[in-house]
Amino acid sequence: MSICIFLYILHKIIQNVIFFVIVKTNMTLQIKNEKLLEHIAAVLKDLRIEKNVTQIDVYNETKIHIGRVETASANVSISTLEMLCKYYGIKLSTFFKRVEDLSR
Known part of the structure; x- marks a missing residue:
């Protein structure tokens, strides 16, 4: 050479x-707010349970690895939250209201 x-x-x-x-x-x-991520994770897990779907179902339909989000190990983006809210049939404002209610 x-x-x-x-x-x-x-x-x-x-x-x-x-x-x-x-x-x-x-x-x-x-920036990573652990407490906020835990509340977001809890609401997302509740929504998934309410819809009666598994984490695999969510992945197959959205291509989002919800397990990392539901354990608060991922710093989730607004775009991902918006896509998940559409999937669960909930408005972003309603989602954040539920998160805020957990913070009290």
């Missing part, structure tokens, strides 16, 4: 490593 090809490959590897470090650094800056 010529030195030019070696240097080009090395350059690309370094470029990818730097990009990964920047992305990874940005990903670790998430």
Whole structure:
């Protein structure tokens, strides 16, 4: 292998490593409110039980791994919550009202 090809490959590897470090650094800056996540998890689990579906059913129909959300181990996005609320047939405002009621 010529030195030019070696240097080009090395350059690309370094470029990818730097990009990964920047992305990874940005990903670790998430704020995580454990108590809020526990309340969100509890409401989502109640909604799933009320609909009489399993976590596997939810995944098959939404492609969302609800188990990580229901155990409060995932910092769930608003987009995911909105999709789950549609799945459960509930408005986001009603969902957050239920979460707020648990906080009292």
